Amino acid sequence: MNRIRKWLSHLGVVLALAAGLAAWAVMPWYAVLAVALLLGLWLTLTRQGRLAVAAAQIGIATLPQRWGASAVIVVGIAGVVAVLVAMLAMGEGFRSTLTRTGNDETAIVLRGGSQSETNSVITRDQVPLVSNLAGIARGQDGRPLASPELSQVVNMVTKADGTDANAQMRGVGPTAWELRPQIKVFEGRRFQSGMRELVVGEGAKRQYVGLDVGNKVELANQVWTVVGTFSSGDSHDSELWADSETVANTYRRTAFQSVTVRLDGKDGFDRLKAALAADPRLKLDVDTTRHYYSRQSETLTRFIEILGMVIGTIMGIGAVFGALNTMYAAVAGRAREVATMRAMGFRGLPVVVAVMLETMLLALVGGLLGGAVAWLIFNGYTVSTLSSNFSQVMFQFKVSPELLWNGLKWALGIGLVGGLFPALRAARLPVTEALRAA
Amino acid sequence: MKYLHLIWAALFRSKTRTLLTLLSVVAAFLLFGMLDSVRVAFNSSANVDGYDRLITTSKLSITQSLPYSLTSQIETVPGVAKAAYATWFGGIYQDQRNFFPNFAIGPGYIEMYPEYVLPPDQLEAFKSTRTGAIVGEALAKQYGWKLGDTIPLQATIFPTKGSNDWTFKLVGIFKVADKKRQGEERTLMFNWKYFDEANDYIKGEVHWFVIDLVDANQATRVARAIDALSENSDHETKTDTEQAFNQAFFKQFADIGLIVTAIMSAVFFTLLLLTGNTMAQAVRERIPELAVLKTIGFSNRSVLLLVLFEAVLLIVIGGAIGLGIAAVLMPAVSSASGGVVQLGTVATPTWLLGLGLMVAIGIVVGTLPALRAMRLNIVDALAGR
Numbered sequence: 001m002n003r004i005r006k007w008l009s010h011l012g013v014v015l016a017l018a019a020g021l022a023a024w025a026v027m028p029w030y031a032v033l034a035v036a037l038l039l040g041l042w043l044t045l046t047r048q049g050r051l052a053v054a055a056a057q058i059g060i061a062t063l064p065q066r067w068g069a070s071a072v073i074v075v076g077i078a079g080v081v082a083v084l085v086a087m088l089a090m091g092e093g094f095r096s097t098l099t100r101t102g103n104d105e106t107a108i109v110l111r112g113g114s115q116s117e118t119n120s121v122i123t124r125d126q127v128p129l130v131s132n133l134a135g136i137a138r139g140q141d142g143r144p145l146a147s148p149e150l151s152q153v154v155n156m157v158t159k160a161d162g163t164d165a166n167a168q169m170r171g172v173g174p175t176a177w178e179l180r181p182q183i184k185v186f187e188g189r190r191f192q193s194g195m196r197e198l199v200v201g202e203g204a205k206r207q208y209v210g211l212d213v214g215n216k217v218e219l220a221n222q223v224w225t226v227v228g229t230f231s232s233g234d235s236h237d238s239e240l241w242a243d244s245e246t247v248a249n250t251y252r253r254t255a256f257q258s259v260t261v262r263l264d265g266k267d268g269f270d271r272l273k274a275a276l277a278a279d280p281r282l283k284l285d286v287d288t289t290r291h292y293y294s295r296q297s298e299t300l301t302r303f304i305e306i307l308g309m310v311i312g313t314i315m316g317i318g319a320v321f322g323a324l325n326t327m328y329a330a331v332a333g334r335a336r337e338v339a340t341m342r343a344m345g346f347r348g349l350p351v352v353v354a355v356m357l358e359t360m361l362l363a364l365v366g367g368l369l370g371g372a373v374a375w376l377i378f379n380g381y382t383v384s385t386l387s388s389n390f391s392q393v394m395f396q397f398k399v400s401p402e403l404l405w406n407g408l409k410w411a412l413g414i415g416l417v418g419g420l421f422p423a424l425r426a427a428r429l430p431v432t433e434a435l436r437a438a
Numbered sequence: 439m440k441y442l443h444l445i446w447a448a449l450f451r452s453k454t455r456t457l458l459t460l461l462s463v464v465a466a467f468l469l470f471g472m473l474d475s476v477r478v479a480f481n482s483s484a485n486v487d488g489y490d491r492l493i494t495t496s497k498l499s500i501t502q503s504l505p506y507s508l509t510s511q512i513e514t515v516p517g518v519a520k521a522a523y524a525t526w527f528g529g530i531y532q533d534q535r536n537f538f539p540n541f542a543i544g545p546g547y548i549e550m551y552p553e554y555v556l557p558p559d560q561l562e563a564f565k566s567t568r569t570g571a572i573v574g575e576a577l578a579k580q581y582g583w584k585l586g587d588t589i590p591l592q593a594t595i596f597p598t599k600g601s602n603d604w605t606f607k608l609v610g611i612f613k614v615a616d617k618k619r620q621g622e623e624r625t626l627m628f629n630w631k632y633f634d635e636a637n638d639y640i641k642g643e644v645h646w647f648v649i650d651l652v653d654a655n656q657a658t659r660v661a662r663a664i665d666a667l668s669e670n671s672d673h674e675t676k677t678d679t680e681q682a683f684n685q686a687f688f689k690q691f692a693d694i695g696l697i698v699t700a701i702m703s704a705v706f707f708t709l710l711l712l713t714g715n716t717m718a719q720a721v722r723e724r725i726p727e728l729a730v731l732k733t734i735g736f737s738n739r740s741v742l743l744l745v746l747f748e749a750v751l752l753i754v755i756g757g758a759i760g761l762g763i764a765a766v767l768m769p770a771v772s773s774a775s776g777g778v779v780q781l782g783t784v785a786t787p788t789w790l791l792g793l794g795l796m797v798a799i800g801i802v803v804g805t806l807p808a809l810r811a812m813r814l815n816i817v818d819a820l821a822g823r
């Protein structure tokens with residue numbers, strides 16, 4: 001009978017813990033703040049709370065004596081948080097690089113069903129038809145702000161290991177600069193139309209050999225001159241830009257692949273979409289660039305996120321066992337002290353809270369340490385991957401405050417699980433036996 | 439060996455601690471097993487050992503097409519046994535997310551891949567059916583396709599008669615015997631002739647050639663000779679061994695090796711600390727017992743080895759369980775994902791590397807406590823000083 005009761009109470013604790021963790025996972029920051037405030041009030045204002053603080057102080061004061069064991073909790077949790085935050089920062093960096101490339105003021109026109117530029121074809125005779133549709137803004141000279149573009153994958157040699165990589169070359173129309181004001185040529189100048197001149201993104205310049213201003217590079221058996229470097233802070237940074245007509249000539253391309261346009265006012269997109277649908281000569285799709293680019297990042301970002309979560313969970317489980325181990329040892333080592341306190345009249349609750357506070361403190365330190373490591377090593381770390389256009393996109397890890405907050409929540413969650421069972425054991429120690437032991 | 443029961447008893451002296459440490463080790467090696475298998479799978483998707491083929495693509499870029507007339511020129515190069523060609527189609531089945539490679543293949547292409555096992559009658563049917571297509575078994579299973587089914591694909595690049603709707607008749611299902619390469623079963627191939635006639639854009643153009651060699655040792659020379667064919671033309675080529683081509687392609691996605699190494703260093707560093715702490719505790723608690731062992735005649739060396747083996751045993755047990763779970767888990771993940779994720783079980787190199795790591799970690803964490811145990815002064819230890 002007794003065993004069944006014990007077993008049931010254990011089950012109850014586990015279930016409550018699972019529910020608590022689930023609530024913790026979805027809890028927004030203000031709820032966490034409220035919980036922390038309530039806890040603080042309880043600790044300072046009630047008698048039980050003050051007893052708990054007093055008990056916790058004893059435990060915390062003895063931490064330096066057990067630094068090896070305490071380090072297991074801190075480092076274990078720091079490892080989980082660092083890996084988790086770094087993985088999520090990779091996904092976040094990729095997503096934000098691509099999302100930033102687009103906005104709601106510009107739209108991209110592609111052939112129906114083509115999904116990405118590489119697959120799209122827009123014939124020359126379609127370009128004037130598209131440019132003159134309703135909903136497209138016009139420049140000061142009255143010409144529509146539309147840039148017919150070509151994307152060409154070219155082989156470039158990487159600086160890192162000298163192997164070939166697919167670089168994205170973009171042939172753009174004269175209005176492309178106006179369409180993308182975020183692009184700033186900070187070194188050299190823009191290319192001249194009709195000339196074999198390249199303006200390269202700073203990411204591309206960093207990654208590939210021979211893209212310094214003034215250099216000559218051979219593409220498609222033609223010599224091109226690099227005349228400028230631009231920065232855009234988005235996925236265009238990985239690209240090489242040139243005049244679309246010149247690119248078309250060089251690669252014998254008779255058609256364009258996309259038309260990027262600036263939308264005229266808020267309803268521009270709807271008007272353009274309606275106009276496009278109304279013209280039977282144009283079997284084309286239009287999408288805002290924001291939507292187009294964020295859709296391209298979706299699959300990879302989700303994949304990285306799931307991977308990060310799975311790895312984080314397995315590591316987290318390992319860290320929980322490490323924390324349990326340490327805290328059980330800590331409780332066992334202090335069995336006499338705890339029993340003395342209990343004999344003096346400390347109730348169960350302050351003892352539980354004291355052990356929990358100690359674990360949470362270590363977890364917090366671990367979480368902060370892990371977040372700091374992830375931030376120091378990985379924030380701004382540049383990597384590249386193959387985009388849906390078959391070409392390399394460079395992006396930076398982005399350790400955002402949100403991710404760090406998430407990491408801290410994981411750390412405290414692990415501390416919660418790792419501290420609860422040892423705390424309960426401390427509270428349930430049979431006083432007389434513990435006093436007699438050792 | 440005769441001390442095994444002694445080590446065993448020492449290991450389970452404190453059951454909670456050993457169990458908890460063991461579970462941490464299990465988690466670490468479970469992660470190691472899974473990540474390293476991903477790495478192996480990723481690298482071996484580039485690994486076509488034993489098949490000496492060359493791949494010729496456009497020098498400009500992989501997306502640039504080449505004239506199919508190059509085939510006969512390539513076949514005249516000394517050292518080339520056969521050449522076949524293919525064109526990337528890039529069609530979508532139902533939804534964009536259902537990505538799998540699909541391409542049009544010329545005559546003789548499938549025969550170049552003897553590792554793709556296709557029944558002879560199905561091969562005949564493929565050759566004689568204009569709109570015929572063959573798929574790998576994993577793909578057929580995933581979408582429930584059977585021989586004779588009509589498979590609709592949405593073209594993303596090549597419309598046919600102004601529409602993006604293409605349909606193919608499934609006439610063959612091939613298998614890939616090599617477990618590690620089963621990811622290649624997620625492929626659909628169809629007749630290039632049909633593609634060439636029916637698409638609205640390109641005629642007589644292909645994206646890559648596959649070349650069978652007479653002698654594998656001649657690969658470099660033959661590759662150069664093939665590239666020389668089109669030198670200074672408007673369709674220069676780049677020829678590589680299939681292995682090098684695949685490696686270069688996969689490397690562009692991400693440096694999986696680096697990511698796996700980084701994560702596992704973090705994990706194993708933590709594990710070192712954790713098990714090291716456990717072993718230190720275990721020895722500290724047992725000082726009087728160890729002193730007794732020494733008193734009754736155990737040599738310093740035996741005591742050292744006892745503690746060292748205890749550490750190694752702890753980690754090997756946990757690690758083996760972890761890798762075992764990974765081995766069971768991954769095929770389950772693969773089948774649950776319906777073949778999208780193709781992870782074989784834990785491969786032999788991973789097991790070996792894992793075992794090596796277990797022993798190494800065991801020795802590292804066991805050394806300090808073992809030395810401490812060895813250097814115990816019997817009198818002090820017994821007196822509890």
